[in-house]
Amino acid sequence: MSENSLYEVALTFLPNVGTQLTRLLVSYCGSPKEVFAAPPGKLLKIPGIGDKLVRNITDNARHALLEAEQVVKQAEAQEVKLLFYTSPDYPNRLKQIADAPVLLYFRGSGNLNQKRIISIVGTRKPTAYGQAVTERIVEGLKSYNVLVVSGLAYGVDIISHRAALQAGLPTVGVMASGPDIVYPAVHRKYAEKMLEQGGLLTEGTFGTKPDAPRFPARNRIIAGMSDCTIVVEAAFKSGTLITADIAHSYDKEVMAVPGNINSPVSEGTNHLIKSLKAAVYTSPQDLIELLNWDLEEEAAAKKAAAAPAFDPADFTADELKVLMVLQQTREEHMDNLSWKAQLSVSLLASVLLGLEFKGMVKALPGKRFMLIG
CATH class of the missing domain: 3.40.50.450 (Rossmann fold)
Known part of the structure; x- marks a missing residue:
């Protein structure tokens, strides 16, 4: 059972805590778990949160967690994904709407x-x-x-x-x-x-x-x-x-x-x-x-036509990582290229040298590198 899911689901079982309040609480406390762990004094400092709501949360927290535990177990048994609004799998288009559900099944x-x-x-x-x-x-x-x-x-x-x-x-x-x-x-x-x-x-x-x-x-x-x-x-x-x-x-x-x-x-x-x-x-x-x-299709076709064609078989795995990054951005500073390609700076220097010899990359002033073609 995911601990995060437990507290995410539990928030939806707190009475009189709707979509807007849930987002507000999570935003100020940092996570659903921290909402339940927060002392009353901390909750009272949140704009719009009064004594009545704080009592409501503290009085119903235990029952909400027990209900949530059953839901999480049932979700696991029936292969149901619990999508809290902070989940990367939650529909992004829906997330932008004020009255969107905080939890989807x-x-x-x-x-x-x-x-x-x-x-x-x-x-x-x-x-x-x-x-x-x-x-x-x-x-x-x-x-x-x-x-x-x-x-x-x-x-x-x-x-x-x-x-x-x-x-x-x-x-x-x-x-x-x-x-x-x-x-x-x-x-x-x-x-x-x-x-x-x-x-x-x-x-x-x-x-x-x-x-x-x-x-x-x-x-x-x-x-x-x-x-x-x-x-x-x-x-x-x-x-x-x-x-x-x-x-x-x-x-x-x-x-x-x-x-x-x-x-x-x-x-x-x-x-x-x-x-x-x-x-x-x-x-x-x-x-x-x-x-x-x-227009999107036309732009994608132009981008594909402009992208240099190369045979992956001609390059090492590390060289391909660098080429894939540069294919998207055309030009990068060495430090940015390092974290985007997930290669250490020392290893990247060697990879870039090899790509220069192969005529794929050109070194520019200021430790910048550009894809040729």
Whole structure:
């Protein structure tokens, strides 16, 4: 059992200590463990922390730690990753949002910080048009290796997950239940496939039931961890529009698929477009241009073309370390090169001399070295 995980989880079991207070306490104390170890006098010096909250922490600390111990054991038994907001595996896009959960439960193999992440949401009762468009959207993401995020619900959600699985794209289902409860249960077979090609994510602890109020909270995670939220079909008053509104409030990109003006499930998407809360999605090119993926690809191609080509077989392991650093930065001071390549200065001097003889590196004034080519 990880001691860090124990105290991280325990913080979430302290009553009346929400997201903002948790971050404040950890920031001032240094770590979750130090929050529990801090004497009342130290806690009282933290801005916004009063006697009532200090008593709340000290009175409930033992019980919170006992609860956390059970959760950590259950997580280990069920291969659930506990992602505190300070974890490098915690979704970085979500971390920037003020009301992001401080702890997430994740089952699966997906990278929650993948370069490109798109969420797709919509009605639970899509039309044939809505289903076809959803599948086409996912197919259009295939060449960009996008992580597809949705809510595992009926309709557009599960169509998105299924299409991603078929396209070979990673896909993550954000749930309103605990990590041990797949809802709806009929989607369990897809959920199990997603564990190998993405995963399941939730802020609810083990045993958490998918009660109605948890779905809007779930939606903020879907919106917050994505680069753009695409709404396929949605009624004028629906949970899907809540997700779009949340994404909009986070200054995230929102796109909506225009629909039949006579269809109730197109009222929401058409309203988003009309009210300028969403850009129009008609083809993959719309998304690519909105997020500047085309410019990114072009810049990457130029960088690759400019990078000198060399055969790794012609160089030693230490020489390759230096070349890899210089390939990124083109030019470095010897001291910086030493720690970036993880080579001692004395060894680096010998390596650089060898690379100079091979015509790969040029020495510059001031102990600087430049990659040739």
